[in-house]
Amino acid sequence: xxxxxxxxxxxxxxxxxxxxxxxxxxxxxxxxxxxxxxxxxxxxxxxxxxxxxxxxxxxxxxxxxxxxxxxxxxxxxxxxxxxxxxxxxxxxxxxxxxxxxxxxxxxxxxxxxxxxxxxxxxxxxxxxxxxxxxxxxxxxxxxxxxxxxxxxxxxxxxxxxxxxxxxxxxxxxxxxxxxxxxxxxxxxxxxxxxxxxxxxxxxxxxxxxxxxxxxxxxxxxxxxxxxxxxxxxxxxxxxxxxxxxxxxxxxxxxxxxxxxxxxxxxxxxxxxxxxxxxxxxxxxxxxxxxxxxxxxxxxxxxxxxxxxxxxxxxxxxxxxxxxxxxxxxxxxxxxxxxxxxxxxxxxxxxxxxxxxxx
Amino acid sequence: xxxxxxxxxxxxxxxxxxxxxxxxxxxxxxxxxxxxxxxxxxxxxxxxxxxxxxxxxxxxxxxxxxxxxxxxxxxxxxxxxxxxxxxxxxxxxxxxxxxxxxxxxxxxxxxxxxxxxxxxxxxxxxxxxxxxxxxxxxxxxxxxxxxxxxxxxxxxxxxxxxxxxxxxxxxxxxxxxxxxxxxxxxxxxxxxxxxxxxxxxxxxxxxxxxxxxxxxxxxxxxxxxxxxxxxxxxxxxxxxxxxxxxxxxxxxxxxxxxxxxxxxxxxxxxxxxxxxxxxxxxxxxxxxxxxxxxxxxxxxxxxxxxxxxxxxxxxxxxxxxxxxxxxxxxxxxxxxxxxxxxxxxxxxxxxxxxxxxx
Numbered sequence: 001x002x003x004x005x006x007x008x009x010x011x012x013x014x015x016x017x018x019x020x021x022x023x024x025x026x027x028x029x030x031x032x033x034x035x036x037x038x039x040x041x042x043x044x045x046x047x048x049x050x051x052x053x054x055x056x057x058x059x060x061x062x063x064x065x066x067x068x069x070x071x072x073x074x075x076x077x078x079x080x081x082x083x084x085x086x087x088x089x090x091x092x093x094x095x096x097x098x099x100x101x102x103x104x105x106x107x108x109x110x111x112x113x114x115x116x117x118x119x120x121x122x123x124x125x126x127x128x129x130x131x132x133x134x135x136x137x138x139x140x141x142x143x144x145x146x147x148x149x150x151x152x153x154x155x156x157x158x159x160x161x162x163x164x165x166x167x168x169x170x171x172x173x174x175x176x177x178x179x180x181x182x183x184x185x186x187x188x189x190x191x192x193x194x195x196x197x198x199x200x201x202x203x204x205x206x207x208x209x210x211x212x213x214x215x216x217x218x219x220x221x222x223x224x225x226x227x228x229x230x231x232x233x234x235x236x237x238x239x240x241x242x243x244x245x246x247x248x249x250x251x252x253x254x255x256x257x258x259x260x261x262x263x264x265x266x267x268x269x270x271x272x273x274x275x276x277x278x279x280x281x282x283x284x285x286x287x288x289x290x291x292x293x294x295x296x297x298x299x300x301x302x303x304x305x306x307x308x309x310x311x312x313x314x315x316x317x318x319x320x321x322x323x324x325x326x327x328x329x330x331x332x333x334x335x336x337x338x339x340x341x342x343x344x345x346x347x348x349x350x351x352x353x354x355x356x357x358x
Numbered sequence: 359x360x361x362x363x364x365x366x367x368x369x370x371x372x373x374x375x376x377x378x379x380x381x382x383x384x385x386x387x388x389x390x391x392x393x394x395x396x397x398x399x400x401x402x403x404x405x406x407x408x409x410x411x412x413x414x415x416x417x418x419x420x421x422x423x424x425x426x427x428x429x430x431x432x433x434x435x436x437x438x439x440x441x442x443x444x445x446x447x448x449x450x451x452x453x454x455x456x457x458x459x460x461x462x463x464x465x466x467x468x469x470x471x472x473x474x475x476x477x478x479x480x481x482x483x484x485x486x487x488x489x490x491x492x493x494x495x496x497x498x499x500x501x502x503x504x505x506x507x508x509x510x511x512x513x514x515x516x517x518x519x520x521x522x523x524x525x526x527x528x529x530x531x532x533x534x535x536x537x538x539x540x541x542x543x544x545x546x547x548x549x550x551x552x553x554x555x556x557x558x559x560x561x562x563x564x565x566x567x568x569x570x571x572x573x574x575x576x577x578x579x580x581x582x583x584x585x586x587x588x589x590x591x592x593x594x595x596x597x598x599x600x601x602x603x604x605x606x607x608x609x610x611x612x613x614x615x616x617x618x619x620x621x622x623x624x625x626x627x628x629x630x631x632x633x634x635x636x637x638x639x640x641x642x643x644x645x646x647x648x649x650x651x652x653x654x655x656x657x658x659x660x661x662x663x664x665x666x667x668x669x670x671x672x673x674x675x676x677x678x679x680x681x682x683x684x685x686x687x688x689x690x691x692x693x694x695x696x697x698x699x700x701x702x703x704x705x706x707x708x709x710x711x712x713x714x715x716x
Contacts, residue, residue: 020490022490046599050438051412051418052412052418054409054410054412054413054482054485055412055413055416055418057489058413058481058482058484058485058489058493059485059488059489060409060410060413060438060440060482060485060486061438061439061440061485061486061602061703061704061707061708062438063438063439063599063703063707063708064439064440064599064600064601064602064703064704064707064708065488065602067599067600067601067602067707068599068601068602068603068606072599073598073599073600073614073615073618074598074599075449075597075598075599075708076439076599076708077437077438077439077446077449077450077597077708078437078438078439079435079436079437079438080408080418080419080420080421080435080436080437080438081419081421081422081434081435081436082418082419082422088435091433091435092435092450092453095450095453095454095457095459096453096457098457098458098459099453099454099456099457099458100456100457101453101456123416124412124416124418126416127412127416127417127418127419128418128419130417130423131415131416131417132378132380135416239433239435240431240432240433241404241421241422241425241426241430241431241432241433241434242422242425242431243422243425243426244419244422244423244425244426245426248426256431257431260431345419345421345422346419346422349419349421349422349425350419350421350422350433350434350435
């Protein structure tokens with residue numbers, strides 16, 4: 001497969017109290033169109049990844065807003081799968097091009113999480129877990145990840161300090177990213193001494209609650225050829241599911257959906273994991289980075305989360321999967337050749353892996 | 359295009375207090391698989407249309423639930439576009455087959471609206487309209503449709519009695535549908551004298567608040583050939599958008615998105631509107647049926663909403679677009695040759711039109 005990337009944009013991630021979800025979407029869409037140097041009329045379809053606009057902003061048709069901003073009448077759809085919503089929107093865009101339905105698609109990810117009408121963000125984020133079997137017993141989303149962290153530490157002897165290093169490294173990278181939410185150097189001791197969220201995870205093991213949007217414009221190989229433009233390409237894509245309910249998993253420490261999505265993306269691209277120079281992986285919690293590196297089969301040589309990842313760049317949930325792609329495209333326009341994105345919804349329930357070539 | 363329908367299922371629509379959203383999804387998915395006489399392993403992807411599970415059931419990853427029910431690890435995605443969510447899921451399924459990614463897809467639509475934790479259904483339904491410009495001023499979704507009805511009656515001289523006839527006819531059809539929510543004969547006077555919801559629309563001009571699910575299994579022409587099975591086919595499909603905000607429309611009485619989606623579906627199918635024997639159209643409110651018949655270019659000969667439509671069959675919002683397809687497939691297995699579905703999100707913001715051949 002060969003899907004060309006024509007343009008990208010990411011808004012600043014953070015507590016953007018003066019921006020509504022529509023403002024974020026407008027800035028991001030127009031930014032990507034400007035970067036791609038195409039006209040709105042070139043866009044055949046719009047896909048927007050979003051998790052919680054219904055819960056947070058009482059808005060269940062962002063597709064209409066996305067089309068209205070551009071004054072277009074093309075099909076405009078919201079794709080949802082908890083924190084993997086952005087990655088799933090990317091897959092929907094790829095599918096639209098592969099089907100021949102579209103030559104050019106606009107893919108957005110967006111989430112407005114701060115200063116929203118229905119303010120209980122922890123409850124909203126818990127909607128990534130099972131209402132009937134997990135939320136109802138008081139399990140927050142951090143609590144579910146904390147149980148996995150405990151089990152991992154117990155099983156493999158991972159120390160608290162080693163786990164904390166994940167966040168330290170993410171903040172180091174995020175310092176260099178002007179669009180990141182948290183640009184602050186932290187130490188292992190800072191992580192360990194931060195307020196406890198769900199034992200063993202402290203505040204600094206968890207990605208922050210952010211507002212933000214990201215957009216990417218994809219096109220067919222033919223359309224890119226006509227423009228005579230050298231584009232980063234998506235050369236492999238995989239998506240897989242696992243049970244929503246953690247109690248139904250055989251093994252909590254290996255996420256089958258990550259393994260299967262990666263296997264498919266590797267197969268389609270014809271590459272093996274040792275070819276991945278740079279990866280943006282889904283570190284919603286520090287422990288998820290530890291699990292995911294193994295599940296993706298990555299070795300020491302791959303650069304991980306140069307953007308700062310979810311931990312430092314921020315995690316406006318629906319935006320994350322697209323922001324990862326935006327970052328990888330930038331990295332491949334620079335010094336790297338092959339990149340990967342890894343976007344997770346729930347505790348490994350929905351996973352999207354895409355492989356990019358510079 | 360030729361997409362074959364392998365199997366369908368619809369749950370009873372109504373106030374199903376003893377069924378959760380997972381229960382509805384389970385019954386519907388298993389029913390369709392049983393009808394299609396395939397195995398779960400044949401299914402390559404799952405698409406689920408849903409509007410409000412986040413708001414009503416604090417559940418933002420129904421895709422995980424859909425996959426978990428079937429004990430499968432294939433990609434499983436939620437597609438959202440207000441009341442057109444089901445129709446959009448159908449389009450996503452068609453796209454997955456057209457792209458060659460999938461041979462067989464399972465498409466669900468589901469909504470649980472009664473007996474839900476966050477009980478303000480009117481507020482949830484208003485999420486189909488703009489939060490920033492419509493909801494905030496107190497405009498409910500019925501109120502927006504009522505303004506359109508007033509304008510239509512004023513402009514074209516449609517009488518209150520003529521408008522009421524739409525609901526009378528729907529209830530007449532729904533009487534024969536065992537799965538319908540409201541199976542009750544009503545008169546023009548019943549409609550006019552029913553409690554006022556938003557002038558001129560009374561309770562009997564509005565579709566009811568229902569629980570329910572529907573599923574359809576689609577496959578490629580090749581897969582259908584291998585099974586040596588005579589299938590109803592989808593031969594045309596169109597999707598279009600208009601502004602979310604009614605204040606930005608040039609004309610409130612013609613829904614451009616319906617016109618454009620229909621135009622595309624007619625073009626792809628190679629058919630004209632006079633060939634449509636039977637249609638399931640989106641009568642969320644009586645006035646929407648009046649508008650839509652014109653926008654779809656339908657004549658007197660087309661049978662409209664044999665199921666009872668949204669008004670009588672019921673309107674579990676995310677399920678509706680798929681239930682329409684299930685009904686049309688059944689009609690084409692009977693006496694009709696060409697059928698159409700018309701699914702609307704918002705006041706004509708997102709419209710999906712599909713054309714089926716028996």
